[in-house]
Amino acid sequence: MKLKTALMATALTSAAYAAQAQEVTVMSWGGAYTKSQVEAYHKPFTAETGIRVNSVDADNPATPIKAQVEAGNVSIDVADVEFSDAVRLCDEGLLEPIDVSMLPDAPDGTPATEDFIEGALQDCAVASIVWSTVYAYNSSNVDGTPTTIADFFDTEKFPGKRGVRKSAKATLEMALMADGVPAGEVYEVLETDEGIDRAFAVLDTIKDDIVWWEAGAQPPQLLADGEVVMSTAYNGRIFNAAVAEGQPLEIVWDGQILDFDLFVVPKGAPNKDAAMQFIAFSTDTQRLADQASWISYGPARMSSGELVGTFMDGETEMATHMPTAEANMGNALVNNFEFWVDMDAELNERFNSWLAQ
Missing domain, CATH: 3.40.190.10 (Periplasmic binding protein-like II)
Structure with a gap:
């Protein structure tokens, strides 16, 4: 027992x-x-x-x-x-x-x-x-107030380096919206060869001014250090740098791309x-x-x-501060996951070839 x-x-x-x-x-x-x-x-x-x-x-x-x-x-x-x-x-x-x-x-x-x-x-x-991909700027290093996605690509109006994620996704959509394509028509345009060429033509205008980033923690640091005056970024990372760390960073919601x-x-x-x-x-x-x-x-x-x-x-x-707040949704694009499931390999191959040019 x-x-x-x-x-x-x-x-x-x-x-x-x-x-x-x-x-x-x-x-x-x-x-x-x-x-x-x-x-x-x-x-x-x-x-x-x-x-x-x-x-x-x-x-x-x-x-x-x-x-x-x-x-x-x-x-x-x-x-x-x-x-x-x-x-x-x-x-x-x-x-x-x-x-x-x-x-x-x-x-x-x-x-x-x-x-x-x-x-x-x-x-x-x-x-x-x-969450969303937005762009943000350091108010200490920018003269004036950027308000549209087009301003991100306008280095004459707002001179200085741009931080951009080293990826086709979101980058191409933002380029088309900056070129005047309504958010609701972006994927329709991007499904065509002409639309892809159009997006890369917009990127060409700032290619020499781009600092590429790959990790989400990089854009706030690039902005805080003055290495870029504007950068695409994940909205929550900019919020944290601005509110929790007191950095003079501002989000521009125009042209944001929503995702899960x-x-x-x-x-x-x-x-x-x-x-x-x-x-x-x-x-x-x-x-x-x-x-x-x-x-x-x-x-x-x-x-x-x-x-x-x-x-x-x-x-x-x-x-x-949420990307889904009504005031932030004026010109928002919802990521089309089906498009990227089908096109990710092809467009990133094109993107990497463009990078190497």
Whole structure:
């Protein structure tokens, strides 16, 4: 009897230790964005479940997934990726399907499938935020006030270097809008050879003045250091630099490009069950609202909106800083993920050839 009792105690202790030792590795984009996730998701998740979260970053978390899955050596459990990458990776069979029935209802009982913004739930992905690519300027280094996307490409009116993401996506759309293409017609134009040529012709006008960036933390630093006078950027990164760090940076919302970021689980993730548990926890109503108090990205659930209050300084109201605020949507373009799933390889090949010219 004593032996049996001892064996049971040992088994229970081992089970408890296994639960405590469980972990999940989450890959994101770094900087202020990862910090917002650590505070709103990681720490509360560990406190509630005992599952440790290992936070790792990449310039683009979608990039390592294909290599890891194909090599059969997956170390990522959850990755935060852009919409078109989520769809493409899912289509290629590189992601685990996600059962949306596991997602918690809204506080009023509204099912998650009705509470998430349209498009936020995909076969292999669950959105957490709505963000945008904007451009910003350092008011200390610019004479006058840029107000339109065309001003970004006007180096005569506003002289100085421009920071631009080293990618075709968003860069080509902004170029066309600067050239007078209405937001609602951008992808129709970009689907034609003439439209692609037109976008690159606009980029040609500032090519010698461009400083290329690849990581989201770079544009605020380039602006603060005076290496560029304007830069395209993720809106939340500029908000953090301006409000949390006191940098004299201003966002121009005209020509912004809205997009989702979504959580995905790579095929063969070593901690798949914990990964799914993390996603369900992190995309509930309260958690998405909590993240919006750390960085100015809009929650992907409608029920989270009314819970968004002030920034962590206790003073700055977050609502007006969201890309989806009515005042910021005057000339906004919603990223066409289907277009980029189909055209990403072709247009980036063209973009890289243009860079090399």
